[in-house]
Amino acid sequence: SQTIHQWPATLVQPVGSPLSLECTVEGTSNPNLYWYRQAAGRGLQLLFYSVGIGQISSEVPQNLSASRPQDRQFILSSKKLLLSDSGFYLCAWNSYTNEKLFFGSGTQLSVL
Amino acid sequence: GESVGLHLPTLSVQEGDNSIINCAYSNSASDYFIWYKQESGKGPQFIIDIRSNMDKRQGQRVTVLLNKTVKHLSLQIAATQPGDSAVYFCAENTGRRALTFGSGTRLQVQP
Numbered sequence: 001s002q003t004i005h006q007w008p009a010t011l012v013q014p015v016g017s018p019l020s021l022e023c024t025v026e027g028t029s030n031p032n033l034y035w036y037r038q039a040a041g042r043g044l045q046l047l048f049y050s051v052g053i054g055q056i057s058s059e060v061p062q063n064l065s066a067s068r069p070q071d072r073q074f075i076l077s078s079k080k081l082l083l084s085d086s087g088f089y090l091c092a093w094n095s096y097t098n099e100k101l102f103f104g105s106g107t108q109l110s111v112l
Numbered sequence: 113g114e115s116v117g118l119h120l121p122t123l124s125v126q127e128g129d130n131s132i133i134n135c136a137y138s139n140s141a142s143d144y145f146i147w148y149k150q151e152s153g154k155g156p157q158f159i160i161d162i163r164s165n166m167d168k169r170q171g172q173r174v175t176v177l178l179n180k181t182v183k184h185l186s187l188q189i190a191a192t193q194p195g196d197s198a199v200y201f202c203a204e205n206t207g208r209r210a211l212t213f214g215s216g217t218r219l220q221v222q223p
Contacts, residue, residue, distance in 0.1 A: 006155075032209060034210055036213075042215060042216070043201065043213045043214055043215040043216050044156070044201065044213040046210045046212075049209055049210050051209065057209075059210075088153075090155050090156070092155075099144050099146070099205045099211065100146060100158060100161060101146075101156075101158075101203075101211055102158070103148075103155035103156050103157070104155050105154060105155050106153070106154065106155045108153070
């Protein structure tokens with residue numbers, strides 16, 4: 001069966017520090033991969049998605065970037081965090097033939 | 113722009129009652145809809161989905177209804193239990209690769 005792993009679960013970072021969140025998927029090949037952000041008490045905002053290695057689409061201009069160095073690995077990064085980057089970050093995957101998204105357990109990021 | 117939204121931000125029900133969570137969408141081209149449940153501090157979990165060629169689909173204790181005429185989607189939970197307390201999101205596939213999510217409804221089940 002397919003599983004998605006996301007880490008760390010929580011992260012506290014100072015303003016101006018770098019960020020790296022990692023997500024991996026097991027049990028499937030060539031998944032579509034997504035990064036969403038969720039502000040407290042709000043809905044999910046799509047940040048990036050990827051349909052293949054090295055292929056990244058950005059949905060909103062921001063202080064973040066994403067990379068997909070391997071088929072089942074998706075990384076969210078920042079060179080310098082801002083206070084506004086705080087939130088709950090969710091990685092998700094689906095297949096080309098099925099729109100249903102499967103989510104990871106999320107990373108709670110607090111930028112102080 | 114076109115979006116998915118929800119009528120009620122918070123819904124409080126008594127244990128054992130039925131719950132109905134509503135969602136309005138505005139993109140008439142959407143052909144796939146899905147409901148997720150999110151517990152505090154966790155990722156959303158799939159509940160049930162429906163395609164636009166259907167108007168009703170049932171699962172275990174849950175039913176999704178789709179009214180394309182008025183662009184309305186609802187989730188019905190039968191015999192609501194304390195474990196159903198969570199935030200519920202509807203989402204739609206507008207033809208892009210990623211689902212577009214609504215802002216969510218918090219369901220509170222009173223014992």
